[in-house]
Amino acid sequence: MSHFLRRQRYLIDFTLASLGRRKGKNLGLLGVYTLIVFLLASVMLFSQSLRREAGLLLENAPEVVVQRMVAGRHDLIPAAYLERIGKVRGVAAKYGRLWGYFYDPAVQANYTLLVPRDQEIKSGEMIVGAGIARTRGLGAGDYLTFRSAQGQSFAFRVADVLASDAELVSADLLLVNEADYRAFFGIAEGMYTDLALEVRNPQEVRKVAEKLSVMLPDTRPILREEILRTYDALFQWRQGIVFVLLAGSLLAFVIFAWDKASGLSAEEKREIGILKAIGWETADVIRMKFWEGALVSLGAFLLGYLAAYVHVFFFDAALFAPVLKGWAVLYPQFRPQPFVDGLQVATLFFFTVFPYTVATVVPIWRAATTDPDAVMR
Amino acid sequence: MIRLNDISKAFNQGQPNEFWAVRDVTLDIEDNRITVLRGPSGSGKTTLLSMIGCLSRPTSGRILLGERNLSGLPERFLTQIRRETFGFIFQRFNLIAGLTVLDNVMLPAYPLAPDHGALVQRATALLEQFGMGSKVASKVEWLSGGEAQRTAICRALLNDPQILIADEPTANLDTRLSQEFMTIIGELKAAGRTLILTSHDPVVSDAPCVDRVITLRDGQVQAD
Numbered sequence: 001m002s003h004f005l006r007r008q009r010y011l012i013d014f015t016l017a018s019l020g021r022r023k024g025k026n027l028g029l030l031g032v033y034t035l036i037v038f039l040l041a042s043v044m045l046f047s048q049s050l051r052r053e054a055g056l057l058l059e060n061a062p063e064v065v066v067q068r069m070v071a072g073r074h075d076l077i078p079a080a081y082l083e084r085i086g087k088v089r090g091v092a093a094k095y096g097r098l099w100g101y102f103y104d105p106a107v108q109a110n111y112t113l114l115v116p117r118d119q120e121i122k123s124g125e126m127i128v129g130a131g132i133a134r135t136r137g138l139g140a141g142d143y144l145t146f147r148s149a150q151g152q153s154f155a156f157r158v159a160d161v162l163a164s165d166a167e168l169v170s171a172d173l174l175l176v177n178e179a180d181y182r183a184f185f186g187i188a189e190g191m192y193t194d195l196a197l198e199v200r201n202p203q204e205v206r207k208v209a210e211k212l213s214v215m216l217p218d219t220r221p222i223l224r225e226e227i228l229r230t231y232d233a234l235f236q237w238r239q240g241i242v243f244v245l246l247a248g249s250l251l252a253f254v255i256f257a258w259d260k261a262s263g264l265s266a267e268e269k270r271e272i273g274i275l276k277a278i279g280w281e282t283a284d285v286i287r288m289k290f291w292e293g294a295l296v297s298l299g300a301f302l303l304g305y306l307a308a309y310v311h312v313f314f315f316d317a318a319l320f321a322p323v324l325k326g327w328a329v330l331y332p333q334f335r336p337q338p339f340v341d342g343l344q345v346a347t348l349f350f351f352t353v354f355p356y357t358v359a360t361v362v363p364i365w366r367a368a369t370t371d372p373d374a375v376m377r
Numbered sequence: 378m379i380r381l382n383d384i385s386k387a388f389n390q391g392q393p394n395e396f397w398a399v400r401d402v403t404l405d406i407e408d409n410r411i412t413v414l415r416g417p418s419g420s421g422k423t424t425l426l427s428m429i430g431c432l433s434r435p436t437s438g439r440i441l442l443g444e445r446n447l448s449g450l451p452e453r454f455l456t457q458i459r460r461e462t463f464g465f466i467f468q469r470f471n472l473i474a475g476l477t478v479l480d481n482v483m484l485p486a487y488p489l490a491p492d493h494g495a496l497v498q499r500a501t502a503l504l505e506q507f508g509m510g511s512k513v514a515s516k517v518e519w520l521s522g523g524e525a526q527r528t529a530i531c532r533a534l535l536n537d538p539q540i541l542i543a544d545e546p547t548a549n550l551d552t553r554l555s556q557e558f559m560t561i562i563g564e565l566k567a568a569g570r571t572l573i574l575t576s577h578d579p580v581v582s583d584a585p586c587v588d589r590v591i592t593l594r595d596g597q598v599q600a601d
Contacts, residue, residue: 003490006490006492006493007487007488007490009490009493010487010488010490010493011487014480014484014487017475017476017480018475020475021474021475021476267474270471271473274467274471274473275484276456277432277459277465277467277471278460278465278484278485278532279456279459279460279485279488279536280456280484280487280488281453281456281488282452282456284487284488371432371433372432372433373424373427373432373433
C-alpha cells in the first residue's frame with residue numbers, strides 16, 4: 001500500500017474511532033441525514049421514472065392530432081376534413097378518432113371512452129382498464145350499466161380487462177366499438193372527436209402543422225412532442241410541490257447539521273491541541289475532519305439513495321405515489337421500471353454531500369491553525 | 378545540546394493586557410541529562426518548556442537545537458522536528474478519552490503512516506515494558522492516575538525521540554507514584570535520552586537522578 005493511502009487509512013481509522021465515541025449523537029445525525037436523502041431521492045427517482053414511462057407510452061401515439069375549435073372550445077370534427085386535408089407531403093396516414101369522457105356517479109370517477117382502431121369489439125361489449133375493474137370489482141363476463149346522454153340505459157358486457165403494464169394511462173380506459181360509442185354519446189355518423197395524422201419524418205412534423213393551420217383555420221394541430229413536454233412540465237411541477245412540502249424539514253436538517261458540523265466543542269478543540277502537540281500537522285487535522293464529514297455524508301447518501309431505490313422500484317413509491325401520479329379516484333397501479341439518471345445522482349450528491357463536508361472542514365481550519373501550546377496551559 | 382539565547386516571550390503583545398511570561402533567558406541544556414525547571418506558578422517554566430519543545434515560538438531571541446536555529450522555522454518544519462525529536466508528557470496526561478490505551482499510544486505515528494502491524498508491535502512492546510501489557514485494550518478513562526501516566530510516557534516514546542519533555546509530571550500523582558515516575562525517568566536517562574522537566578514538587582527536584590535544577594521567578598532565571 002502506498003504511503004499516501006496508508007496515511008489516509010490511519011486518518012479514517014481515527015475518524016471512525018472518534019465518531020464511535022459519540023455513538024448516539026452521530027447515529028442520530030446519520031439517521032436524519034439518510035432520511036432526508038431518502039425523501040429527496042425517492043421523489044427524484046419516481047418523477048424521472050414517470051416522465052420516462054409517459055414518453056415510452058406516447059411513442060406509439062400519432063405525431064399530429066387535429067382538433068376543431070368552435071368559439072375557443074374543442075368541438076366535433078366532420079369526416080369531410082380528412083378529404084380537405086387531401087395529400088400533404090410527409091403524412092403517412094390519417095384517420096378520425098372517437099373518444100370522450102364519462103362521469104360515473106356510482107364511484108364519482110371520470111372514465112375515458114375510446115374506440116380502438118386496431119381491435120374488434122363486439123356490439124354490447126367493452127374492454128375495461130385495470131383501475132376501473134378494481135374500483136367496480138369487475139371481471140370478464142360481468143355487466144356494467146351506464147346512463148347515456150339521452151337518458152337511456154346501456155348495459156355493456158365486460159369482454160376483457162386491459163393489461164396492467166400501461167396502467168399509468170389506461171387505468172380509467174373503456175374501449176367500445178364505433179357504433180356503440182356513437183349511440184351512447186349521440187354522435188352522428190361522419191363526425192369524429194379529432195383527427196390523427198402519422199408523420200414518419202420528425203423534421204417534417206412542424207411543417208405539416210403549419211400547412212394544416214392554413215388549410216383548416218378553425219382547427220388546432222397538437223404535436224406529440226408538445227404533449228411530451230406538457231407531461232414533463234406536469235411531473236416536474238408535481239415534483240416541485242413535493243419538494244416545497246419537504247423544504248421545511250430540509251431546512252430544519254440544514255440548521256441542525258450546520259450546527260453539528262461547524263460548532264467545535266471545547267473537548268474537540270482540546271483534542272486538536274493534543275494531536276498537534278504530539279506531532280500532527282495542521283493538514284493532518286484538517287484531513288481527519290474532512291474524512292469525518294465525508295464519511296457521514298457519503299454514508300447517508302449511499303444508504304438514503306439505496307433505500308429510495310428500493311422504495312421506488314420495489315415498493316412502487318408507496319409514500320409519494322398519490323401526489324406524484326395524479327388520478328384523483330382511480331389510482332393506477334404502476335410499477336416503475338428501474339432507471340437511474342447519472343446527472344440526477346450527481347446533482348443530489350453535490351447538494352447533500354458537499355455542503356456538509358465543507359461545513360465540517362471550515363471551522364476546523366481555524367482551530368487547527370492555532371498554536372499547539374494551548375494544551376500546556 | 379539545546380541553546381537558548383536571550384529568549385523572551387510576550388502574550389497579547391501591543392495590547393493593554395500585554396504580559397511578558399519569559400524575559401531574557403539564556404541557557405544551555407546538555408544532552409543525556411535530567412534538567413528540572415523549578416519555580417512557583419506564573420514563573421514562566423511551562424512557557425519556556427513549550428518554546429524548547431517547538432510548541433510555540435519566542436517573541437525574541439534564538440533557540441538552537443544542535444546547530445539548527447528553531448526560532449525562525451515555519452510551522453510545518455517545527456511540527457516535523459517536534460515529532461522526530463521531542464516526546465511530551467503533559468500535566469493532565471492529555472490522553473484522548475474514548476480511545477483505547479493502544480490507540481492513544483499509536484497516535485503520534487499516524488501522520489508518518491508506518492506499516493500497521495509493525496506499529497502495533499512497537500506500541501505493544503512499549504506498553505509491556507512499562508507494565509501496561511494487560512491494559513492494551515482498555516479505554517483510557519478507566520485507568521488509574523499512575524496507569525494514565527505510564528500510557529502518556531509510552532505515547533511520548535513511540536517515535537523514539539531523543540528529548541523527553543514533561544510538564545509538572547507529578548502534579549496529579551501521590552508520593553509513591555511520583556517516586557516510581559522518577560525511577561522511570563532515571564532509566565530513560567540511562568538509556569541515553571535527554572529529559573527536561575518542570576516541577577515545584579521536591580520529589581522531582583530532589584531525586585538523585587536529576588543533574589541540574591534551574592529556578593525561575595517572574596520569567597527570569599533566579600538560580601542555576
